Amino acid sequence: MALVLNEEQQMLRESASGFLDENAPVAALRALRDSENLQGYSAELWQQMAELGWAGIAIDEAYGGLGYGYTGLGVVLEEIGRRLTASPLQSSVLTSATLIQLAGNESQKQALLPAIASGQTLATLALQEGRVHRPTHISTTATAADNGYLLNGAKVMVLDAHVADTIIVVARTSGTTDDEEGISLFLVDSGAAGVKAEAVTMVDSHNAGHVSLTNVAVSEDQLLGELNNGYAALSKTLDIANIGLSAELFGLSTEAFERTMTYLRERKQFGEVIGSFQALQHRAAEMFAELELARSIVLKALHAIDSDSDDLPKLASACKAKLCEVAARVSNEGVQMHGGIGMTDEFEIGFFLKRARVLQHTFGDYHHHLDRFALLGGY
Amino acid sequence: MSDMEQFRQETRAWLEENCPAAMRTPVTTDADQFWGGRNPNPTHPDQVVWMERMAARGWTTPTWPAEYGGGGLDKEEAKILRQEMGRIGARRPLESFGIDMLGPALMKYGSEAQKQEHLPKIIKGEVRWCQGYSEPGAGSDLASLQTRADDQGDHYLVNGSKIWTSYADKADWIFCLVRTDNSGTKHEGISFLLFDMASPGVTTKPIKLISGSSPFCETFFDDVEVPKGNLMGELGKGWEIAKYLLTHEREMISGFGMMRAKKTLGETASENWGRAGERLDNAPLRHSIARFDLDTLAFACTMERVRDESNAGQGLGAASSIFKYYGTELNKRRNELLVSASGDVALEWDSEASRGGAISRDWLRSKGNSIEGGTSEVQLNIISKRVLGLPS
Numbered sequence: 001m002a003l004v005l006n007e008e009q010q011m012l013r014e015s016a017s018g019f020l021d022e023n024a025p026v027a028a029l030r031a032l033r034d035s036e037n038l039q040g041y042s043a044e045l046w047q048q049m050a051e052l053g054w055a056g057i058a059i060d061e062a063y064g065g066l067g068y069g070y071t072g073l074g075v076v077l078e079e080i081g082r083r084l085t086a087s088p089l090q091s092s093v094l095t096s097a098t099l100i101q102l103a104g105n106e107s108q109k110q111a112l113l114p115a116i117a118s119g120q121t122l123a124t125l126a127l128q129e130g131r132v133h134r135p136t137h138i139s140t141t142a143t144a145a146d147n148g149y150l151l152n153g154a155k156v157m158v159l160d161a162h163v164a165d166t167i168i169v170v171a172r173t174s175g176t177t178d179d180e181e182g183i184s185l186f187l188v189d190s191g192a193a194g195v196k197a198e199a200v201t202m203v204d205s206h207n208a209g210h211v212s213l214t215n216v217a218v219s220e221d222q223l224l225g226e227l228n229n230g231y232a233a234l235s236k237t238l239d240i241a242n243i244g245l246s247a248e249l250f251g252l253s254t255e256a257f258e259r260t261m262t263y264l265r266e267r268k269q270f271g272e273v274i275g276s277f278q279a280l281q282h283r284a285a286e287m288f289a290e291l292e293l294a295r296s297i298v299l300k301a302l303h304a305i306d307s308d309s310d311d312l313p314k315l316a317s318a319c320k321a322k323l324c325e326v327a328a329r330v331s332n333e334g335v336q337m338h339g340g341i342g343m344t345d346e347f348e349i350g351f352f353l354k355r356a357r358v359l360q361h362t363f364g365d366y367h368h369h370l371d372r373f374a375l376l377g378g379y
Numbered sequence: 380m381s382d383m384e385q386f387r388q389e390t391r392a393w394l395e396e397n398c399p400a401a402m403r404t405p406v407t408t409d410a411d412q413f414w415g416g417r418n419p420n421p422t423h424p425d426q427v428v429w430m431e432r433m434a435a436r437g438w439t440t441p442t443w444p445a446e447y448g449g450g451g452l453d454k455e456e457a458k459i460l461r462q463e464m465g466r467i468g469a470r471r472p473l474e475s476f477g478i479d480m481l482g483p484a485l486m487k488y489g490s491e492a493q494k495q496e497h498l499p500k501i502i503k504g505e506v507r508w509c510q511g512y513s514e515p516g517a518g519s520d521l522a523s524l525q526t527r528a529d530d531q532g533d534h535y536l537v538n539g540s541k542i543w544t545s546y547a548d549k550a551d552w553i554f555c556l557v558r559t560d561n562s563g564t565k566h567e568g569i570s571f572l573l574f575d576m577a578s579p580g581v582t583t584k585p586i587k588l589i590s591g592s593s594p595f596c597e598t599f600f601d602d603v604e605v606p607k608g609n610l611m612g613e614l615g616k617g618w619e620i621a622k623y624l625l626t627h628e629r630e631m632i633s634g635f636g637m638m639r640a641k642k643t644l645g646e647t648a649s650e651n652w653g654r655a656g657e658r659l660d661n662a663p664l665r666h667s668i669a670r671f672d673l674d675t676l677a678f679a680c681t682m683e684r685v686r687d688e689s690n691a692g693q694g695l696g697a698a699s700s701i702f703k704y705y706g707t708e709l710n711k712r713r714n715e716l717l718v719s720a721s722g723d724v725a726l727e728w729d730s731e732a733s734r735g736g737a738i739s740r741d742w743l744r745s746k747g748n749s750i751e752g753g754t755s756e757v758q759l760n761i762i763s764k765r766v767l768g769l770p771s
Contacts, residue, residue, distance in 0.1 A: 003684040004691045261767055276770045281763035288762055289701045296680035322677050374669035379645030379659040 001303050003296065009075050012068070015052070016079040023048065024085040026348045032086055033205040039163055040199060040207035041086045050119025055093050059101065064114030070240060070305040074247035074298065081251025084355045086206050088122045090362075091159035094244040095237060096123035096168055103185060103225030103233035112166065112187070124164040126155035126188075126211045127234070133157075133364040135170075135238060136178050136231065140213065142171035142186060148219040149173070151186060151194075154212045157362065161209030162199040164190050169213065173228050180231040185224040192216055204351075204358040239316035242363050243301040246323040249359050250291075250298045253327045256334040256352040257287055263338055280337060287330055294326045314376040317369040324366035331356040386456055390463045397432045399425035403468045405641060408737070409592075412474045415504025417551050433472040434503045440478055443486075447498035454690045476545070477501035477508040479631040481554050484571075484624040488612040493573070497552075509576070510628070511541040511555030511598060512621070519757050521556075522565045522618060526600065528557035528572060535559075535572065535610070537580075537603040543751065547583040547596035550576050554624075560615050571617035574605045590743035591728075591736075625753065629703035632752045644668045644713070648720035664719060671712050678705055700765075704758035707748035714742040 005013065024045055032042065049055065058073040059065025066072070073094060080089065097116045100109060100123070115121035130137055140153025151171055158167070167188045175182025190197055194216035199209040225233050261284060264275030274280060301319035304312050331353040335342040342349050360366065380388075402425050406412060413419070413426040421427050433439050436450060441457045443449025452460065482501055485494060500506040517524040526539025537557060547553070553576055560568030576583075580603035585593035612620050645659060645668055653660040659668075685698050717738055718725045725742075727733035749755040763769045 002687040002691065003680065004687050004693065261769070264769060273770055278760075281767075281769050282756070282759040284767055284769065285704075285759040285762035288767060289705050292701055293674070293677035293681050293705070296684040297677040299684060300680040318673050318676050322673055370666065370669050370673065373673060374645070374659075374665050375657065377643070377645055377669070377672060379649055379665055379668065 001307060003299055003303065005071070005075065005299075008068070009072055012072055013075045013079065016054075016076050017082075019048075019052065020079055020083045020085060024080075024083055026084050026351055029084045029086055029205060029351060030348075038199075040160070041088060041163070045085075046087050046119055049087060049089070050117075054089065055119040056117025058093070059097050059113050059117045063101075063109055064117040065097075070244065071299075071302040074244060074302040077244050077247040078251035078254075078298075081248035081253075081359075082255040084204075084252065084351055088124075088160045088163070088207075090241070090245065090248070091124040091164065091207075092116055092122045095125045095159070095241045096166070098240050099125065099168055099185070099233060099237040100224065102236055103230065107221075108187065108224060121166060122160060122164045123166040123168065124158055124160050125168045125170070125237075126158045126161070127170045127363075128157045129153065129155060131156075133361070133368055134178075135234065135364075136180050136183070138170055138172045138183055139177050140169065140171045142169075142173050142184055142218075145217065148217060148222070149186070151188065151213040151216040151218060154210065156210050158197070158209055158211050159362070160207045161197045161211050163207065164197070166190065167195070167197070167211060168224060169211075170230065170234060175228075182228050183231045183234065184227050185230040185234065186218050187222045187224050188213070188216060188218060192218075202358055204355040206355065206358060208358070236312070238363050239312050240305050242316050242320040242369070243298070243305060245359050245362055246298050246319045247302065249323040249327040249356065250294050252352055252356055252359070253294065253323070253330040254291060256349065256356075257291060257330050259349060259352075260284075260330075260334045260337050267339075274337075283333060283337075287326075287333060290326045290329065294323055297322050314373060317364075317373040317376065320364060321366050321369035321373055324360040324369065327356040327360060328366070383455060383459065387459045387463065390460055391466070393436075394463055394467060394469060397429075398464075398467060398469045399429055401425040402429040402470045402472075404470075405468065406470055407641070409594075411470070413472070413504075414474045414507055414546070414549070416507025416549065417505070418549070419504070429470070430472040430504050437502060439473045439475075439504065440482065440502050443482065443498070443502065447494060448502040449498070458686075458690075473504045475501060475504065475507070476510055476550075477506065480510060480624050480627050481508050483627050484554075484620050485611065487623065488571070488620050490611075492608070493611060497573070506551045507546070507549060509544050509547045509550035509553050509598075511544055511547075511553045513541060513543045515540065515542050519754055521621070522569065524556055524558060524569065526555070526557050528559050528570060528605065530559070531604075534607060535605045537572070537574070537600045537605055539600055541598040541600075542595075543586075544583070544596045544598040545594055547576070547598045548585055552576060553581075553598070554611070556617055556621055566618045568615050569617040569621065570614055571611045571620045572605055573609045573611055574603065578603050578605070580604075588744065588747070590740040592740065592744065626699040628752045629699040629758075632703055632707060632748060644671065644716050644720050647717065651720060651722040668716055668720070671709070671716055674705075675709060675713075678709060681705075700753075700758045700761045703752060704749075704755050704762070707745075708755060710748050711745050714738075714745040718742050 053066045054076050056065035057068045058070050061067040097113060100112050116123055129139055142149040142151050151169055167190050169186045169188050171184055171186060172182055173184040188195060194214040196212045197209060202208050264280060265273060267274050297319050301315045304315045334349045335353055338349050341347050401423055410422045413421060413430055415430060437445060437448055438450045441450035441452045441460050445451030478501060485497060512521060514524050514526060528535040528537045553574060555572045557570055557572050558568055559570040580601040582599045583596040586595045586597060587593045648664055648668060649659045659665050721738055724733050725738040728736040
């Protein structure tokens, strides 16, 4: 596969860019933050996005999706990253639909994927328990009970926790904390008795929250994938999700960089535009080179998903680590190069800094993924 | 079977048949590279065999036009050839500044007679070229060069000196920037001359580097007569050619060090620092190596992407400056890490255990990568001005 966007993907980019410019600029996120909206996203915007097919972009046509693949979803996420648009695309489509496609049986796929693809159902993944992402560190239990299981535990960093209809709970059915073996996945109705989901106000004004599970009864039918063997599908889903989030980080970083370059060409101090100072020029040029590398590895990793490459785990961690590094650098420099105005809430560059950090942390940050990349490389 | 699939199979069969076993081993030292020329001095007889077989098909220059002896392949076919050579670990048959630098400029700016004269000899490895650019007073500020070519009616008389001329002592011909007019700005009045290094008045003197090797020379011109027909492009318009050629030089330099690795840094470090279970037993070194491997991977993806974009008719403006900057900085990092990963033996200068100080000599040589062909700082200037549009 040549490392370029094909015609279909280029058209998708143009249409996504035009739609989001009109309907979801950064100002929309500010308005959402400052409003009384308790949902944390615009339901009207989400409906429009679903009508454009974005909620089903990477879902097979057999299940009501567009079947454009993950490169297509990555293109949309990049454009979303440029505008910091808040929506359930990451939780419901990028992560949950992927996991259901990988692990679900036919009736689960039929029941959930078309509903997710149409935007009607929101699903999310409840994975993390401690303060940092450690995907095998699962203490939530699923113990056998009449015709099913009882779930007990507490989850954090659950995207769109309080608005999701279906929560995919990662629980332990055997083994001890940190074992890959013994991890099972359950499809839990957010309205079930014993489920408590609450929003946490995050620095980036996007949705995340906590989920607690107290003796939540689930049936055998709600087991997603094989008992005790849920980790393989979970791990692959995390690889795919991290690549998608990297595409979003790439869009975010590119936009923050371009805004900073515009400022450098306009702002005058000491009687000259500050962009004429070599101290700033060289840092800008280095960032540009890093962004070119970031663009390449994101596209490579998206293609690796669509071609079902054996290198996916290593490429996913490489991609996320690189984008975490680049996004941190560009968002920090964005504030620094804007000077005092970059520190004000009124100016938008700070929104990029905030969103970058949450995206970096979601499903593993730079340190997590660089370490995993080294381990997969044999050292 | 598609045409491309058929081409792949034929290429594979031909390479299997014609690439000698010795030419399928990794290039690990300068002696493994073959440069051709009037006095080729091969270090292995198969170097000549392999080069001549490839040259006969034009595959020393796969995409050059067949009318001059090139391979005449399109980009897709050339990619297949590259992949198939990579598959069996085939060495590049001919190292050549004629191929990497002069050739593209010659095809763009040279006269038909010049193309007819020089391209076939470059393709067949018969003439080895060197580049006369830098001068003692014109390094990063290349356009301030002072070597003169005075019009003497039927010829130019060249006087001056060049420095950092790679392999001038081994080269047969030189492509050289000279000043033919002093009246305008420094970028005006520069011309591009081709001449024989055997011409009376040309002398060279090797420069010993901190690595102990001497790939570079000082080159002196003392009343060297160059025929008028050896002017390439328009008189006084040589700077445009110089810049065009520099983009090819940068791409060449940025590829340095991408090929020489029998073992990964992780493996080398593990051997010398030890293992703790499934990890290299030093966390900071692990981190440094991982960062390097990550950037190397992203850089390789970028080279692949830019090549594919170019094939698809898209393009990245300052690609060569990014490659030159990033590739050379990566190579310096690799060499630093190799010294760390290898332990103190890497700092021995001529012992057997250090293979004659191979690691330290490469490490020292790599320091020049971000200086030669335009320093890293010059590349950053080019990116900030030409790509980012930041003002002077």
